[in-house]
Amino acid sequence: MTLNNNDNMNSENSTMNREMNRERTLKVFNGWVMLPIVLFLLLGAIALFIYSIVAGAHGKDEPIWSFFVTAILVEIAAIVMCAGFFALQPNEARVLVLFGQYKGTARDPGFHWGNPFYSNGPSQPGMATGQTPGSEANAVAGKLAVALRGFKKLSRFKFSLRSRNFNSEKLKVNDKRGNPVEIAAVVVWRVQDTAQAAFDVDDYENYVRVQSESAVRHVASAYAYDYGEEHEVTLRSGMEEVSQALKQELQARLNRAGVLVEEARLTHLAYAPEIAQAMLRRQQAEAVIAARQKIVRGAVSMVAMALKELAEQGVVQLDDDRRAAMVSNLMVVLCGEAEVHPVVNTGTLYT
Numbered sequence: 001m002t003l004n005n006n007d008n009m010n011s012e013n014s015t016m017n018r019e020m021n022r023e024r025t026l027k028v029f030n031g032w033v034m035l036p037i038v039l040f041l042l043l044g045a046i047a048l049f050i051y052s053i054v055a056g057a058h059g060k061d062e063p064i065w066s067f068f069v070t071a072i073l074v075e076i077a078a079i080v081m082c083a084g085f086f087a088l089q090p091n092e093a094r095v096l097v098l099f100g101q102y103k104g105t106a107r108d109p110g111f112h113w114g115n116p117f118y119s120n121g122p123s124q125p126g127m128a129t130g131q132t133p134g135s136e137a138n139a140v141a142g143k144l145a146v147a148l149r150g151f152k153k154l155s156r157f158k159f160s161l162r163s164r165n166f167n168s169e170k171l172k173v174n175d176k177r178g179n180p181v182e183i184a185a186v187v188v189w190r191v192q193d194t195a196q197a198a199f200d201v202d203d204y205e206n207y208v209r210v211q212s213e214s215a216v217r218h219v220a221s222a223y224a225y226d227y228g229e230e231h232e233v234t235l236r237s238g239m240e241e242v243s244q245a246l247k248q249e250l251q252a253r254l255n256r257a258g259v260l261v262e263e264a265r266l267t268h269l270a271y272a273p274e275i276a277q278a279m280l281r282r283q284q285a286e287a288v289i290a291a292r293q294k295i296v297r298g299a300v301s302m303v304a305m306a307l308k309e310l311a312e313q314g315v316v317q318l319d320d321d322r323r324a325a326m327v328s329n330l331m332v333v334l335c336g337e338a339e340v341h342p343v344v345n346t347g348t349l350y351t
Helices: 002-020 031-059 065-084 136-149 194-199 204-221 239-257 273-313 320-335
Strands: 085-088 092-098 101-106 110-113 123-125 151-153 158-160 164-167 171-174 180-191 259-271
Touching (some): 031 085, 031 110, 092 194, 158 194, 171 204, 180 204, 180 239, 239 259
Antiparallel strands (some): 180 259
């Protein structure tokens, strides 16, 4: 019982911690207002430093220590204050963290000044650009790039709020019927909550990549590739429904990272190469069957119309045997693929 209570308390605490990571906007000082103040302190401290030495030299042959120490302290403070200046471009934000505590997010574009002790962001291993997974040469090149570049820093905890595209690679997945298919998708996304992107996941860009591929696999396995049951949504015929389901699946997975999914669509859909030929023959056979069914339905309706017209207008009276023979001949003519050669009967219907 105690163990269960402890587990419940831990889960509640973890839930509270997750709920705390919500973005809140923090207003910072205008950088253009703070710039002359910092420059005044820098130049004033230098002037005071020189004055303390010159004035002291005319009196006691030593600097005025009160002015001297004050000038040094003010100069140090002004230099430290210079680290508080930062600029934000449109659709860019900076997460402000002071000694490990999240203070807020600055979203307004322009030149700003904040606490110079705000964190500049954690270090993360550098990633080689243009690296193709599965290539041993590229993997070695990536390791060398990491070794040469060392660690990259998130630029002063800045996050781009612009829309981005993620093109997934061609994934081989089994559809609802177990047929292997190749599928790929494009995801348009952007950071919506910078606090969640910074603190709730380790690397939000890699998180988007991994979860997107996982969502594509999950959605692909929930639908048949084609030729489902009546009114069944398939990957091929229900692109809009599948894309909407993929978007909802992605949004549910990426909410934890503070990411908003704007659009998700399939860009590639095909049978896997090992069954492509067999499925092509199946599609051809199904197309032939569908065509034959349409031809037969049309032929039956035409024969019925002919018999009805003959009976109503009294052109000829046919017994059951002759009516059956006429139906057979008409069906052969209408459904046959070869060219029909008419035969003229010079006798009667019964000879």
